[in-house]
Amino acid sequence: xxxxxxxxxxAAGAGERNGFFDAYRGPGxxxxxxxxxxxxxxxxxxxxxxxxARQSDRMARVQAFLNVQWKHESEGVRWFExxxxxxxxxxxxxxxxxxxxGGLGTHLDPGTxxxxxxxxxQQAFRHLxxxxxxxxxxxxxxxxxxxxxYPGTTMCSAFRTFQGWTALSDMDHDQGVLHTVPIxxxxxxxxxxxxxxxxxxxxxxxxTINRVFPVSERLHPLLLEAVSGIPDVRAGDSVWWHCDMxxxxxxxxxxxxxxxxMYIPAAPWCPRNERYSTSVREALLTGAxxxxxxxxxxxxxxxxxFRQSDLNITGRRGLGLN
Numbered sequence: 001x002x003x004x005x006x007x008x009x010x011a012a013g014a015g016e017r018n019g020f021f022d023a024y025r026g027p028g029x030x031x032x033x034x035x036x037x038x039x040x041x042x043x044x045x046x047x048x049x050x051x052x053a054r055q056s057d058r059m060a061r062v063q064a065f066l067n068v069q070w071k072h073e074s075e076g077v078r079w080f081e082x083x084x085x086x087x088x089x090x091x092x093x094x095x096x097x098x099x100x101x102g103g104l105g106t107h108l109d110p111g112t113x114x115x116x117x118x119x120x121x122q123q124a125f126r127h128l129x130x131x132x133x134x135x136x137x138x139x140x141x142x143x144x145x146x147x148x149x150y151p152g153t154t155m156c157s158a159f160r161t162f163q164g165w166t167a168l169s170d171m172d173h174d175q176g177v178l179h180t181v182p183i184x185x186x187x188x189x190x191x192x193x194x195x196x197x198x199x200x201x202x203x204x205x206x207x208t209i210n211r212v213f214p215v216s217e218r219l220h221p222l223l224l225e226a227v228s229g230i231p232d233v234r235a236g237d238s239v240w241w242h243c244d245m246x247x248x249x250x251x252x253x254x255x256x257x258x259x260x261x262m263y264i265p266a267a268p269w270c271p272r273n274e275r276y277s278t279s280v281r282e283a284l285l286t287g288a289x290x291x292x293x294x295x296x297x298x299x300x301x302x303x304x305x306f307r308q309s310d311l312n313i314t315g316r317r318g319l320g321l322n
Contacts, residue, residue, distance in 0.1 A: 004236035005058055005166060018090045018302045020044065026154065028294025032231045038138040038248060039104040040259075045089045046287055050262050051306035053166060054087045055315030063263045063266040068238060071140045072268075079141040080159070080270035086277055087318035088267040089159045089290045091318040093165070095252075095259035101176055104249035106224065107212040108190070109156060109163065111149050113204060115213075116192065120147030128191050137182035138244055145270035153209030153294045163247075167233045169258035176252030176259055177233065181215075181226045184242040194221055207318075215246050240266070283313040284308055284319070 011076040020042070027038065031231070044050070053059055060083075067082035095101060107258035115121045122129065127136040145159045171177055194205035199219070206214045217224060223246060230239055236321075241247055242263075252259070267273055286306055287300040299305050316322045 001230060001233070002062060002238045002240070004234065005238040006053060006056070006236040015195040017304065019035045020298055022263065023298065025296075027243050028296050037315060038102070038290045039093065040095045040099070040101060040302075041091050041093050043289055043293060043298060044092050045290055045293075046299050046302075047092075048306050048310070049168075049314070050089070050092070050264075051228035051281050051310065053262065054085075054089070054264055055312050055318065057314065060085060060314050061078060062238065062240075063268070064161075067159060069139060070161050071137065074140065074142050077142070079145045080273075081157065084269040085318050086158060086269055086273035087280070087315060088265055088268045088273070088276075089279075089283070090161065090263035090265065091293070092168075092263070093259070094262045095176065095255055097257055098257055100172075100253050101251055101255065101259075103176055103251035106179075106181075106215040106227065106248040108137055108187075108215065108244060108246050109212060110187075110244050111147075111156075112152075112190065112207050112209050112211065112213060114147065114150045115207075116204070118146070118147050118150075125191055128188050129302075133188060133192075136185070136188050138187055138242065142261065146217040147272070150209045154210070155292050157279075157292050158265075158267045158273045159270055160243045160267045162240045162266040163243055163245075163263075164238055164265050165261040165263045166238040168262060170234050171259055172232045172256065173229055174250075174252075175255055176250050177259070178239055179227050179229045179248045179250055180241050181223050181246035182241075183226060183227060183246075184244050185219075185224075186223055186246060187244040189223065190215070190220070190246075199297045218263075222236075226276050238264075274320060277318075281308075281319050281321070 062082045063085045072080050072082055119141050127133055148153050151156060205219050281289045287296055287305050288297050
């Protein structure tokens with residue numbers, strides 16, 4: 001957690017100003033169905049507050065600091081540029097005061113069946129599959145910046161070193177906040193668990209395309225003993241977790257105050273993210289939903305949405321325009 005990353009007022013107001021919550025038709029898919037959840041996540045991507053945060057100098061310095069925690073050069077390859085982010089556009093979470101929420105079930109987001117079945121990920125997780133598990137390093141970016149994700153209505157085409165969100169409101173630790181299993185190396189257990197003999201051959205532990213990677217009491221009880229919540233957060237604080245880390249959002253009843261965040265990861269410049277940036281530029285021009293998300297396009301008619309002309313040097317560099 002970084003405190004504070006920003007000083008700003010409530011930024012989810014773009015939705016209210018443009019009548020989003022009256023027009024909203026509900027989730028565009030069932031991406032979180034594998035963990036039995038319907039989180040309060042809304043398809044707003046291009047508000048001025050979100051884009052100004054993504055292209056801010058403070059955010060860029062934080063992302064660069066996080067990126068260098070990874071091993072980004074090996075085997076004669078520079079896998080990503082740690083000091084250049086790709087401005088990956090993601091959504092917001094909005095929970096009004098008094099909300100009763102079931103939260104978001106325990107899961108992780110690096111991919112689905114592609115983690116086992118694509119050539120690049122087989123290389124990234126080679127030590128797990130060739131019997132040299134002790135050599136597996138969850139902080140080694142080798143081959144991760146090449147691998148595609150299997151397509152779906154919600155996915156992540158980009159490589160993220162860290163997932164993250166920035167708080168738009170104060171939230172106490174018992175008000176439905178983020179919980180994690182703070183052990184990135186647990187990915188080794190998760191990758192090998194469906195291959196053990198007690199799991200049917202046609203079952204990958206509930207992992208399937210177009211859904212999040214679920215973590216369950218049935219298959220992963222030891223890992224779930226390590227679930228830990230974050231402390232109180234204040235508006236402007238940011239929270240970050242390794243891209244392979246197990247996480248969830250706790251349920252809450254009669255929430256005290258707002259529970260709003262905007263999702264902004266660290267997604268360093270690399271071949272995979274450069275390819276995705278082409279579709280990001282196109283979506284920004286028209287206000288469309290980014291290609292990784294359902295084609296809902298609520299913002300296209302919003303007069304106050306962020307425009308390409310509003311990009312600063314960091315923003316242009318992050319979208320491959322410089």
